[in-house]
Amino acid sequence: DAGVTQSPTHLIKTRGQQVTLRCSPKSGHDTVSWYQQALGQGPQFIFQYYEEEERQRGNFPDRFSGHQFPNYSSELNVNALLLGDSALYLCASSWGDYNEQFFGPGTRLTVL
Amino acid sequence: AQTVTQSQPEMSVQEAETVTLSCTYDTSENNYYLFWYKQPPSRQMILVIRQEAYKQQNATENRFSVNFQKAAKSFSLKISDSQLGDTAMYFCAFMHLYNQGGKLIFGQGTELSVKP
Numbered sequence: 001d002a003g004v005t006q007s008p009t010h011l012i013k014t015r016g017q018q019v020t021l022r023c024s025p026k027s028g029h030d031t032v033s034w035y036q037q038a039l040g041q042g043p044q045f046i047f048q049y050y051e052e053e054e055r056q057r058g059n060f061p062d063r064f065s066g067h068q069f070p071n072y073s074s075e076l077n078v079n080a081l082l083l084g085d086s087a088l089y090l091c092a093s094s095w096g097d098y099n100e101q102f103f104g105p106g107t108r109l110t111v112l
Numbered sequence: 113a114q115t116v117t118q119s120q121p122e123m124s125v126q127e128a129e130t131v132t133l134s135c136t137y138d139t140s141e142n143n144y145y146l147f148w149y150k151q152p153p154s155r156q157m158i159l160v161i162r163q164e165a166y167k168q169q170n171a172t173e174n175r176f177s178v179n180f181q182k183a184a185k186s187f188s189l190k191i192s193d194s195q196l197g198d199t200a201m202y203f204c205a206f207m208h209l210y211n212q213g214g215k216l217i218f219g220q221g222t223e224l225s226v227k228p
Contacts, residue, residue, distance in 0.1 A: 031214070033214070033215065033216070035216070035218075040221075041220060041221070042116075042203050042205075042218030042219050042220050042221050043157075043203070043216070043218050044218075045215040045216060045217070048214055048215060055214065056214065056215060058215065088155060090157060092157075092216075097214030098145075098207070098209055098214055100159055100162065101159075101216060102159075103149075103156065103157035103158075104156075105154070105155055105156050106155050106156075108155075
């Protein structure tokens with residue numbers, strides 16, 4: 001079992017660009033949640049996907065969007081990047097929405 | 113709004129000793145889970161222990177145990193026989209069930225250093 005995987009590991013972008021981050025959930029999991037972790041902070045919930053739909057969303061602007069595919073993998077898209085979007089982006093998967101969430105290793109995004 | 117507070121930004125402990133990390137939370141709901149996650153320098157967030165709010169008995173996982181005080185909204189983590197591999201950031205987290213459930217709300221973290 002490969003666990004939750006994320007790609008890429010690191011990414012450097014410039015302000016105004018767009019970025020796509022990818023997540024493959026743990027085998028058997030159908031729910032994917034995304035979190036943003038700024039340096040020295042706890043993770044902040046962005047949104048959660050189940051059955052290819054956004055189930056709930058945290059306090060993030062519309063520049064943050066996502067998608068879940070039929071195989072349960074997910075993408076996080078961020079448009080019009082700002083310096084403040086620099087963070088570690090964590091993906092977590094679970095079976096259903098109230099069960100233990102297993103985290104991936106994260107994608108480190110740097111916006112210059 | 114639900115919040116989670118970890119008042120100890122940094123802690124250190126000698127190898128083989130016991131350390132307790134503090135966490136308080138605020139919610140008006142009755143149905144929720146509480147978690148402690150460990151994040152080593154490798155960045156991988158790992159679940160340490162989970163507590164269901166409806167259970168009075170404190171959860172235990174090997175060297176890790178919690179002191180759950182529901183009325184006081186307190187959820188501390190005790191690590192016994194500390195090992196060098198316990199060095200990491202520790203995050204307390206909260207999850208509602210039902211109304212807006214399924215998302216984890218994290219505290220700011222406590223950086224634990226285990227010294228030889």
